[in-house]
Each structure stands twice: as structure tokens, then as C-alpha cells.
Amino acid sequence: MNALKTALPKASLGCVALTSLFVALVGNSLVAISAEPAAATDSPPAVPVVPPGKTISYALTERIEAIYQAKDKDGKDTKEECPLGLYENGPREQFAATFPQTDGKQLKFTETALQREADVWWPDTQPDKFPFREAGGKFSYGLNLDGKVKPSDFTSPDGKVKGVDNQFYRAVGCIPSYREGSSQRLFYEEYIELKQFNRTIIEITGVDSLVNDDDVTVTTYRGLDPLAKDAMGHFQPGTTQRADMVWGKAFISKSAGKIVNGVLITTKANDFVWPNENHTDAAVEQMHDTQFQLHLGQDYVEGVIAGYLDIESGYRAMIKRYGSHQISYGRLAAPSLYKVLRRLADAYPDPQTGHNTAISSALAVSGVRVYLVHPENTAANRK
Amino acid sequence: MRIKYLVTASLFAGVAAFGLQARSAEPIEDYQHDALPAGFQVVVSEVEGPVFADAHGHTLYVWPKRGLRAGSAGEDVGKPTCGDEVLRLSSGIQSPYPPGFEMPEINTRPACTKVWPPVFASDDAKPVGKWSVIQRLDGRKQWAYERRALYTSVLDVEPGDVLGGTKLPGIGEGGAERKPVGPDSNVPAQFTVYTTMAGRLVTLRQGQSVYTFDRDGRNKSTCTADCLLEWTPVAAPISAMQIGDWSPFERSPGVMQWAFRGKPVYRHMTDLKLGSQDGADVPGWKNVYVQKTPPPPVGFTFKPTIVGLGLGDAKGMTVYRYVCTDDSADQLACDHPDSPQAYRIAMCGGGNPDRCLKAFPYLIAPANAKTRNKMWGTMLVDPRTGKAAPAGTAGTLKVWTLRNRPIYTFAGYEGYGDRRPDQINANGWGEGNGGHNGYLAIIYRDISEMRDGSIGRGGGG
Numbered sequence: 065m066n067a068l069k070t071a072l073p074k075a076s077l078g079c080v081a082l083t084s085l086f087v088a089l090v091g092n093s094l095v096a097i098s099a100e101p102a103a104a105t106d107s108p109p110a111v112p113v114v115p116p117g118k119t120i121s122y123a124l125t126e127r128i129e130a131i132y133q134a135k136d137k138d139g140k141d142t143k144e145e146c147p148l149g150l151y152e153n154g155p156r157e158q159f160a161a162t163f164p165q166t167d168g169k170q171l172k173f174t175e176t177a178l179q180r181e182a183d184v185w186w187p188d189t190q191p192d193k194f195p196f197r198e199a200g201g202k203f204s205y206g207l208n209l210d211g212k213v214k215p216s217d218f219t220s221p222d223g224k225v226k227g228v229d230n231q232f233y234r235a236v237g238c239i240p241s242y243r244e245g246s247s248q249r250l251f252y253e254e255y256i257e258l259k260q261f262n263r264t265i266i267e268i269t270g271v272d273s274l275v276n277d278d279d280v281t282v283t284t285y286r287g288l289d290p291l292a293k294d295a296m297g298h299f300q301p302g303t304t305q306r307a308d309m310v311w312g313k314a315f316i317s318k319s320a321g322k323i324v325n326g327v328l329i330t331t332k333a334n335d336f337v338w339p340n341e342n343h344t345d346a347a348v349e350q351m352h353d354t355q356f357q358l359h360l361g362q363d364y365v366e367g368v369i370a371g372y373l374d375i376e377s378g379y380r381a382m383i384k385r386y387g388s389h390q391i392s393y394g395r396l397a398a399p400s401l402y403k404v405l406r407r408l409a410d411a412y413p414d415p416q417t418g419h420n421t422a423i424s425s426a427l428a429v430s431g432v433r434v435y436l437v438h439p440e441n442t443a444a445n446r447k
Numbered sequence: 448m449r450i451k452y453l454v455t456a457s458l459f460a461g462v463a464a465f466g467l468q469a470r471s472a473e474p475i476e477d478y479q480h481d482a483l484p485a486g487f488q489v490v491v492s493e494v495e496g497p498v499f500a501d502a503h504g505h506t507l508y509v510w511p512k513r514g515l516r517a518g519s520a521g522e523d524v525g526k527p528t529c530g531d532e533v534l535r536l537s538s539g540i541q542s543p544y545p546p547g548f549e550m551p552e553i554n555t556r557p558a559c560t561k562v563w564p565p566v567f568a569s570d571d572a573k574p575v576g577k578w579s580v581i582q583r584l585d586g587r588k589q590w591a592y593e594r595r596a597l598y599t600s601v602l603d604v605e606p607g608d609v610l611g612g613t614k615l616p617g618i619g620e621g622g623a624e625r626k627p628v629g630p631d632s633n634v635p636a637q638f639t640v641y642t643t644m645a646g647r648l649v650t651l652r653q654g655q656s657v658y659t660f661d662r663d664g665r666n667k668s669t670c671t672a673d674c675l676l677e678w679t680p681v682a683a684p685i686s687a688m689q690i691g692d693w694s695p696f697e698r699s700p701g702v703m704q705w706a707f708r709g710k711p712v713y714r715h716m717t718d719l720k721l722g723s724q725d726g727a728d729v730p731g732w733k734n735v736y737v738q739k740t741p742p743p744p745v746g747f748t749f750k751p752t753i754v755g756l757g758l759g760d761a762k763g764m765t766v767y768r769y770v771c772t773d774d775s776a777d778q779l780a781c782d783h784p785d786s787p788q789a790y791r792i793a794m795c796g797g798g799n800p801d802r803c804l805k806a807f808p809y810l811i812a813p814a815n816a817k818t819r820n821k822m823w824g825t826m827l828v829d830p831r832t833g834k835a836a837p838a839g840t841a842g843t844l845k846v847w848t849l850r851n852r853p854i855y856t857f858a859g860y861e862g863y864g865d866r867r868p869d870q871i872n873a874n875g876w877g878e879g880n881g882g883h884n885g886y887l888a889i890i891y892r893d894i895s896e897m898r899d900g901s902i903g904r905g906g907g908g
Contacts, residue, residue: 155543156543159543159544159545165545165547170549171547171548171549172548172549172551173537173548173549173550173551173774174551174789174793176544176548177537177544177548177774178551178789178790178793179793179798180544181793181794181877181878181884182793182794182797182798183797185793185794185797185876185877186796186797186798186802259895260720260894260895261753261754261894261895288717288725289719290719290720306717310728310751311751311752311753311754311755311869311894312753313751313869314753314867314869314870315753339753341895343620343880345874345875345880345881346753346754346871346874346875346895347875348753348872376862376863377863377872380863380872380876384874384875384876384880384881385880387620387878387879387880387883388542388543388544388878389516389541389542389543389620389879392542392543414861414862421862
């Protein structure tokens with residue numbers, strides 16, 4: 065549950081009565097997030113509630129890779145999932161080992177630093193001379209994307225769900241950049257708020273009840289407006305967002321779903337494109353066969369979005385967001401990561417080569433309720 | 448009111464108008480006519496607006512000090528450091544790589560002053576206003592503006608050339624770049640002017656966009672009643688007087704409003720972010736430019752992208768420029784075909800020129816292509832080396848240029864590239880988020896927040 069606790073908005077700790085929700089959903093193969101008792105401050109309504117216009121929308125305030133980290137009873141990170149330890153061959157370490165400046169020979173910039181950057185931007189799948197450390201163990205967050213239980217799959221941390229597909233976690237789970245407290249995670253948290261480019265809105269329409277409804281439509285949009293925080297720094301529900309129908313069409317995707325005991329579960333896997341801008345670069349990640357499992361509150365939302373991440377778009381988005389300087393903080397060696405992503409890829413084989421081009425993955429998300437205004441209803445267009 | 452004109456094209460009435468409009472006479476930017484030392488002048492350039500120039504019309508530049516990842520580069524006020532020595536080794540100020548590697552094309556690498564000739568002052572030169580005379584390390588005297596040492600660029604040949612540096616938005620991880628320097632724009636104190644691809648854009652000093660309305664008359668506002676729920680007149684002090692192209696008028700008894708070239712000026716209610724230009728999406732409303740840039744050549748297109756209004760080729764595919772600052776302490780630019788191409792070829796093809804040509808193809812210009820401005824042009828390049836080639840050389844390509852540098856599309860490779868007009872998949876492709884050595888999409892209206900005082904994607908992390 066650690067990843068989800070990290071993902072929880074500060075204002076919504078315990079925002080959903082998770083235990084009951086998960087108990088209710090154990091029989092559903094999609095469920096893979098462990099539940100812990102929580103002080104409900106935003107429980108789903110006890111009686112069916114129809115939102116105005118049968119529509120409810122949320123703006124995501126957190127969207128980050130769901131990374132399981134084993135903890136002891138005191139909450140201390142045991143790193144059990146990384147029996148060989150965390151990955152140590154970051155960019156600086158690989159550079160120093162590859163180009164030692166110790167024998168007095170004058171090395172050339174083109175053959176060292178520039179070659180290293182060329183490798184970052186044009187990686188290959190040749191064997192890596194630096195040993196990689198994958199995450200192992202039994203557990204991972206995520207969803208059972210293919211409905212199967214395979215040897216490479218994980219089990220949910222509470223042990224209730226088998227067949228969790230998350231090979232992306234296997235690739236990155238032991239890289240410090242992706243773990244709690246890393247600069248990369250801090251950047252994620254900062255920029256999903258600061259960057260309007262990242263403003264992701266989930267609109268659920270056709271809602272006859274926020275508790276149980278067997279047929280709803282889920283649509284994502286990009287919002288045009290800032291997120292609001294209160295004086296304590298907590299994200300605030302109830303603000304208005306305008307849907308970006310001019311520049312943001314690439315981020316509009318639809319899916320069908322149902323609501324079961326207050327949990328939205330998509331019933332139709334579809335492709336989604338996620339905006340992901342950190343620092344100064346506007347990057348996008350394409351996720352195939354995306355499934356949602358979101359706990360719907362009247363003011364907050366929390367859960368997981370999983371699917372098969374297109375490796376080229378995902379890798380490119382990462383190295384555009386973070387230069388070699390930034391990923392050095394967390395020992396994320398981009399060319400090595402590319403090799404392992406391609407090796408662990410588990411979906412969407414290239415029709416010509418047969419090599420998989422996508423990798424199962426999961427995002428921990430949370431958000432606040434917003435009122436989504438479509439352009440035809442803006443002040444400028446009401447006249 | 449006397450308005451100077453430049454023959455160019457009017458740009459984009461709004462988002463809906465993605466196509467180019469007919470050429471027409473466009474007014475140029477007015478500036479503050481402060482006293483200049485003898486031998487200097489102001490030239491109004493197409494992109495940067497008014498810039499200072501020497502007696503030959505060569506644009507003047509400064510090199511402000513800038514903190515980089517592992518150190519800083521550039522010059523402190525009053526302390527010119529661009530010297531006569533060829534710097535042979537990398538500086539290591541662009542993390543994560545250590546210093547001490549031999550720079551590319553070392554045998555022909557120029558000294559800083561060969562690329563950026565100092566603007567020397569005579570022994571009897573006297574300061575004038577913001578202009579002063581400072582001493583170089585070798586004892587020679589050099590002109591300075593606001594105490595920053597002044598240089599010209601070897602890339603500038605004719606008056607109005609501003610090819611050495613630009614104030615166009617880059618991104619935060621770029622190097623310590625030279626910037627053209629010029630007089631202040633002649634705008635009232637509550638306004639400021641930014642350099643953008645579309646022109647010299649006026650905003651309020653804090654960064655909020657301002658607009659004019661087509662239906663307004665000269666010094667007469669038709670925006671009343673419900674219109675005022677959406678648009679806020681930019682008020683002028685009751686004692687305001689005309690400043691250049693700006694004039695106050697009384698929109699209602701006792702309420703003064705600024706007008707630009709006779710058109711009342713407003714803010715828009717949904718511009719919640721600094722630099723937002725949402726109001727331009729409302730029919731009849733336009734952003735205020737003191738000067739617009741010349742249009743791209745015929746055949747280019749404007750189209751929506753995920754970050755705003757972008758430039759496209761004839762098929763609408765995103766067009767990119769390449770930016771590069773090298774890793775030496777003197778931060779020489781490496782984005783021009785006369786500079787070492789190893790940087791670009793590392794990014795566009797992993798060191799393989801053939802892969803570069805496939806992944807980032809040049810935009811080929813027709814054999815008879817010509818432009819009537821300095822912003823857009825053509826150039827002959829050797830596709831294998833990426834260097835500019837003399838006319839008559841076999842195997843050269845005639846390519847379109849922006850600011851005398853080739854421009855590109857991103858065909859990519861199997862599985863990745865720009866496949867639709869709204870995509871900008873190579874934006875930020877390269878070192879330092881693409882800002883240090885990489886490709887940036889050419890964007891005319893960036894919907895991102897203003898950061899670090901620049902329209903578009905400024906700032907770093």
C-alpha cells in the first residue's frame with residue numbers, strides 16, 4: 065500500500081473506505097491493490113447518488129509509476145524485492161568505468177561525453193556490459209491485464225490477486241530514481257501540479273449511481289486550468305476546469321466501464337495517451353489496452369491505471385523529461401534501462417521482427433473532483 | 448502619431464486562422480530614443496525588434512553570466528572574459544560529465560574573440576547614458592551597455608542580421624548564450640514586450656496578455672455591458688499622456704483606457720496563467736504585437752500541436768530548429784552549419800549521418816526558392832557532413848533555413864516519429880532536455896505557463 069499512500073492527496077488520507085471496497089471486489093480479477101483500514105472522510109455514499117447531469121469528473125493530482133517496496137512492521141524499507149541491492153551503475157558510474165581518465169591519455173569529447181549522449185538517444189538491444197538488477201519477489205501493484213496467471217506475473221501485496229502484469233516494475237523497481245524519496249518522484253509530484261500540460265481530467269458520464277452502475281462511459285481530457293490548493297497545501301475539490309478541445313485532442317480517449325461498490329472498473333481496454341511534462345519538455349506516453357480501477361468519492365478519486373506502455377514513447381518521454389544530469393541523481397542509466405525494457409517487453413509484437421514493443425505497467429493515481437466545462441459552455445461561446 | 452512600416456504579413460487572427468494571410472505593410476516597433484555614443488545606431492530587426500549596432504550595422508550582443516549545472520559561464524558586469532586563447536578542453540560545467548576532454552575539430556577551433564569580436568573603444572571614448580567603457584584583461588578598452596561588455600558576431604554580415612543570438616524562447620537547460628541588446632521598447636510602464644516567433648508580443652508587465660477588438664473604433668470602445676464580463680479594459684492613469692504608439696482615451700466619464708495605435712486594449716477573463724493567450728481564440732480579438740515577424744515561405748503551414756500553434760511543412764508535419772552550445776568555458780555556439788557538426792550528428796543519428804538524414808530530414812527548398820526577408824532563407828549543405836557547401840558542389844542539398852540555420856522534420860525510425868500533424872515527438876530531443884544540444888519544435892503560440900520571465904518553456908529543474 066506504500067505506493068498508494070504516497071499517491072494519496074494530502075487532503076484525502078483515508079479518502080475511501082478501502083477495506084470494504086476491496087473485500088467486495090476480491091472476486092474480480094482486476095483487483096490487485098492491497099487494502100488497509102482507513103478513516104473514511106470521503107466514503108462513497110451509502111445510498112445511490114446520481115451526480116448532476118449523471119456526470120462526475122476528477123482532475124488527477126498524482127500520477128506516478130506504482131512501485132511496490134517491502135516494509136517491515138515499523139514501516140522501514142527492507143528492499144526484499146531487490147535481493148542484490150539497489151542498482152548502482154548510474155550514468156556517472158558507467159561513464160567513469162567506460163572512460164577512465166587515469167592513464168594520462170588525452171580523451172576526446174566526441175568519443176566520451178558525446179558518445180554517451182548518442183547512446184542515450186540511440187540506444188540498442190545489445191547485451192549490457194553493466195549487470196542490471198531487476199526487481200524480483202512475489203509482489204507488485206498493478207492489474208491482471210490479460211486475465212491469465214503466468215510464471216512472470218506478480219501477486220498483489222495482500223496476496224489476494226494473482227496474475228498481476230507489471231514487467232515495468234520488474235525493470236525499474238530497484239533503480240533508486242523510481243523509489244520513494246527520489247528526485248524523480250519529487251519532480252512528478254511537483255510538475256503534475258505546476259504544468260497545465262499535464263492536467264488530466266477523467267470524466268465519467270451516464271452515471272445513475274456512484275455506488276453501483278453497470279454501464280458508464282469514461283473519457284479523458286486535458287484540462288486548461290490550474291489546480292487549487294487550500295491554505296494548508298491540500299488540493300481542493302470543486303473547482304472548474306475547461307476541456308482543451310483545440311490543443312489537447314490527442315489526450316481524449318474513451319472507454320466503457322461499470323461502478324461496483326463505488327469502484328470504477330473499465331470493461332473495455334483502450335489506448336490512452338498521457339501528457340507528461342517535467343522541467344521544460346512536453347512529452348507524451350502511449351499506453352495500450354488501458355484499464356482503470358478507481359475508487360470514486362464525492363470529492364476525491366484514487367486507484368490504479370494499468371496497461372501496456374509503448375516502450376519507444378515511454379523511453380523517449382523519460383529522457384526528454386530528464387537530462388543525463390537529472391537521472392544521475394537516481395542512478396538511472398538510460399541505455400541500460402532501454403535494454404531491459406525491450407528484454408522484458410510482454411505485448412504488442414512487431415509484425416516484422418516479432419519482438420514485443422510494449423511492456424505491462426501500472427500507474428498509481430489520485431485526484432480531486434472538478435467541474436469540467438466543455439467549450440460550448442464557456443463564457444465566450446454562450447453568446 | 449508617426450508609425451513606421453515594414454513589409455511583412457499579418458499573422459493569425461486567432462486559432463482558427465492557421466493559414467497564412469496576404470502580405471501587407473506592417474508597422475515596426477517604436478523604441479526609446481536615448482542618446483548613443485558616436486558610431487553606434489539602432490536597427491529595427493525582423494525578429495528581435497530594435498537592436499543596437501555598430502557603424503557598419505553589425506548587431507551588438509552581451510554574454511550574461513548564467514548558472515549551469517556544475518558551474519557558471521558568461522560574463523559578470525564590467526568583466527569581459529571572452530578572450531584570444533583557443534580553449535582546447537571541455538569545461539565540465541554541463542553535468543554529469545567531468546571536464547578535460549579535447550573539444551571537437553580542435554585544429555580549427557577558433558578563439559572566443561574570433562567568433563565574438565569585442566567592440567573596442569578608443570582611448571578618448573566617453574560614457575553616454577547606459578553606455579560605458581570598461582577594460583579588458585589585456586588592458587584594451589571595450590564598450591559596454593549597462594556595464595555588460597559588447598561584442599559583434601561573425602555570423603552577422605548586413606545591417607539587421609541578428610544571427611549570433613536570439614531572445615526567442617529556448618528551454619532552461621541551454622547554455623550561457625549571447626543575447627542581442629537594444630533600446631527599451633517605447634511602451635507605458637505597465638506593459639512589456641517579449642520576442643516570440645509570431646512577433647514582438649505585448650503583455651502587462653506581470654505577463655498577462657492584452658488584446659484589441661476588431662469592432663472597436665479609433666480610441667473608442669464598443670465593449671460594454673456583457674462584453675465587460677469577459678474582457679477587462681486596461682486602465683490608464685487619469686494623467687496619462689501619449690507614449691509612442693500608445694494613447695490614453697476616456698472610455699467613460701473619468702475612466703481612462705490605453706489604446707495601441709488607436710485600438711483600445713483589454714485583458715481576457717480566462718487568461719489565468721502568465722503568458723496565456725486564450726483570448727485570441729475568441730473571434731474578433733487579437734493579441735497585441737508591436738511588430739510581427741515575416742511569414743514563413745509559401746508551402747509552410749500552421750497547425751495545432753499539443754503545446755500550441757506550431758509550424759508545419761506542406762503536409763502539416765512539425766518543423767524543428769536545432770540549438771547547441773558547446774561544453775567549453777567560452778560556450779561557443781554549435782548550432783550553425785559552419786560550426787562542428789559532431790554534436791548534431793550524435794543527437795540525430797547516434798553519430799551516423801545517414802541515420803540523421805532519415806530520422807531528421809532537412810526541409811528541401813525548391814531550386815528557385817527565394818525569400819524577401821532575413822528570418823527565412825535557403826542554404827546549400829553537404830548532407831554527409833552537415834556543413835554549408837559552396838555553390839556548384841556536387842551532392843549538395845538546397846534547404847530551408849530559419850535565422851540562417853537549417854530546419855528539419857522528424858521522420859524518426861521504425862516505431863517512433865511524428866506521424867500526425869499535432870505531434871511534436873522530437874521537441875526536446877537531445878542533451879539537456881534538448882536545450883543544450885537538441886531539437887525544438889517551432890512554436891508560434893505556446894500554451895505553457897510563462898516561467899522565468901519568458902513566454903513559452905523557460906526554466907529548468
